[in-house]
Amino acid sequence: MSRPNILFVMFDQLAALSLAAYGHPLVKTPNFDRLAARGTLFENAYCAAPLCSPSRFGMLTGLLPSRIGAFDNASELPSSVPTFLHILRQAGYRTCLSGKMDFTGADQLHGYEERLTTDLSPSDLGWTPDWDHPGKVEPWYHTLQSVAEAGPCDYSLSLQYDEEATFKARAWLHEQAGARDNRPFMLTLSVMHPHDPYQAPRRFWDLYDEAAIDMPAVPRRRAAQRGPAERRMHALYDRDEIPISDTQVRRARHAYYGMISYCDDLLGRLLDTLQALNKLDDTIVIVTSDHGDMLGERGLWYKMTFFDRAIRVPLIVAGPGILGGRRVSPPVSHLDLMSTFAEMSGVPLDGLAQDGRSLWPTLTRGVQPMGEVRAEYMGEGYQYPTFMLRRGDRKIVCSTDDGVSLFDLAADPRELNDLALTSQHAEELARLTSEIAATWDADALRQQVLASQRRRRLVHAALVTGKVAPWDFEPRQDAASAYYRNYGVDLPDPDAALRLPRKAMS
Template identity: 45%
Template sequence: MSNKQPNILFIMADQMAASALPFYGGKTAKVPHLASLAERGVVFDSAYTNSPLCAPSRYVLMTGQLPTRIGAWDNAADFPADIPTFPYYMREKGYQTALSGKMHFCGPDQLHGFEQRLTTDIYPADYGWFPNWDDPDTRPTWYHNMSSVTDAGKCVRSNQLDFDDEVVFHAERYLYDYARGKQERPFCLTVSMTHPHDPYAITQEYWDRYEHDEIDLPKVRIPEAEQDPHSRRLQDVFAYYDQEITDEDIRNARHAYYGACSYVDDQVGRLLKALKDCNLDEDTIIVFSGDHGDMLGERNLWFKMSYFEGSARVPLIVSAPNRFQPKRVKESVSTMDLLPTFVDWATDGAGTEYAMPIDGRTLTPHVEGKEGGHDEVIGEYCGEGAISPLFMIRRGQYKYVHCAIDPDQLYDLNKDPLELNNLAKDDSYADVVKAFRDEALQRWDSDAITEAVKISQRRRRLIVRAMGEGETNIAWDHQPYFPATEMYMRNHIDLDDLEAKSRYPRVV
């Protein structure tokens, strides 16, 4: 590895299921840029989110901390400003840090260590999207519903297309500006798109990349009476049984989803081209991942919020061919491991003294093909559809899910990748289940965590009510700043100097 600090381009796609992608066995999605990135990179075959919901997954990714350590309960949880994030650690190590796109920060701090935030967020920054464990039988109106599926199809324009087009435009401009600048510090640029997140709508261009008849239907259908309790609660969350869902509805939704995957792939291609055009590709490590997956109708479930593979598993690629040899990594890792990995790259493996203990573990041994890499993911979920914390342990061939109010779940993913056989019901696995359950009971105090969640929800409910009163309500949403007096043609810069400064490569 070079001793020069590498640039880092971290690209995120929202709700992209690993199983949809061809380099993870998917048969339909057309993503040539990502496939090429995987071919020349390190591909993690068993990468997971630690908490399968947008905001908690991102807080964990940003901090290297599990949700219970930082209060990352749900999509309206406050993200405390004094928790160090990977942008803070990278800035301390000499990097310039920037974010273009979604990160779903809730609370008044909308930077969390990023020197620059190039766009606003697609989601609100307030505390309004909170579940209510004090009143679990009342369904909030902001919950997902099945209109994302029943209304799925083609569009000319959408909220999400507006957002992601802006995200990628500003990320490209950031790379051009960096190339035209002094490059005194390496960059750590995060580009976070909202596609292929529902609602499932995409333009004719991307719809037409697929024949409708080639769109696959779910492999597994689980009748209502056979659903596990958490899955049944999730179906209530998105009102699954309030309407008929036909195979054509499902095919339309998956068709649009695959189209959105192709859209994301094209945006990745734009970013890779900008890197190459600016001669930055040789010195940049590219990381591609997601915040969580999407069930896409498997098990009669949609969206995320569970620990089944479609929801919890994410794509993860590290590409830097001049630094790391292409390989596949079979061990289970998580996006929580990215913070210590980024720090390793910034310090050439020397690491750092963390301001507080972190739960993530570096991916460096896996990426470099050395001994000592871990094979474990710990998960915690307290968001929509939960009324008691869900805990997950993924280790070796097993995935174990524990909730104090639900029966245990244990799956051998080597033998049962579709998770059809819950081994917790099999007496021959009683010792394995007991060992996992004992570990869970020792690791987590479910009653204490439940009370912490309820107290947090009550605080936020009060704040939301209070902020709705009065004549002034200053929103926390990020307002991007553009230095207009320094852009394009301005009279305080000589014209020749301005043109020379703005052109890349410069004319000699």
């Protein structure tokens, strides 16, 4: 059998726990649901860091972000670090990106052969945190303004970007189908939704009755009752500066659900395009997100914490050779994708260090994954690295300044009962804490983070002084070859190459 095409669809800030396929009773996602029914759904998939860039860079490389200096949203992904795009391209795939990937620095491709759009976020070092001055509030920090202003939306920057990225991805699929280049493709569509601000396109807002929108299962707690993570997030983006009412919480959740239904619509457009091109049956479709969203649970929003709503992501795979109608319970990680693509494409990693394990045996033969994942956070709002280990149903979160928390996710899925506070789990806690210490040197890593931040702040200050030479990716377009431009000058009919059904040859 010829090698399958790959369609990789990535959403931003889409929590697995907000999808119908993961048990949510309200959210309407028929395309996600159909994809899950004909493929394999990983019930407990995790990102490598609950923040955009570190998560994406870990996913692309199979390495914990700290191993490549990807500490925060202003970190570079070193050009010399292989990604799964390099692996697939070496295997003969035509690799293309439409949409965002949060690349910082001069390299805006990292193994992609083509890129159809510019990015959405800055490509410079301006969003570098400052652990030297942890109390400083940067202008680019989140606030609760997006919660206060939540509602339906007729047009927005995010909507414009996602429509452009999706349109160009679909156009590329049509062009690829008629091209002389007969390599299999690996197309990535990566969009902004359902990332805040919580503004749902009106058509998708109207799918939901606001009175039926569920409120957070775990309400916001008083200051004296908050745990370390809640206090930390309050200091980062809340600080009681923008009071939020129950009505605003409900509207933000309403908007988020509408935004997810919009994401489902984007996914459906791509699947319809593959179907129209007779490519769906020979294309592996992978859907995921870079991280989740707390969505008001515990009074928290966005990400940057290790509660499951923030760090657990959807991961659904369907296509030729993939087992259908299957749900996999043991925990897996984005870090597993690099090894998975390597095994799928037959490109040996040749001793390259990896922090993940191939999921290909799980996807094709039903082999159960090992059930262990690691994650970390070194971005804004913190002063020390924070680490997470999940093994089976146990999850431990550990940092120098916040201490240790231990949860049994089978018995306590809302993470309300911290087993670290009880003496009966002292032995288990000591064993897991020792394991974390053997994986990460927290003090040494903190010094690396501080040194990296200082370097990047200096470089950024210099590069925005005088004449600025941006790193932003600028898509190339050859207007002379677009549409009917110059048709008739020894060029074939451009419409005949794209029209469906295909024009009959005379």
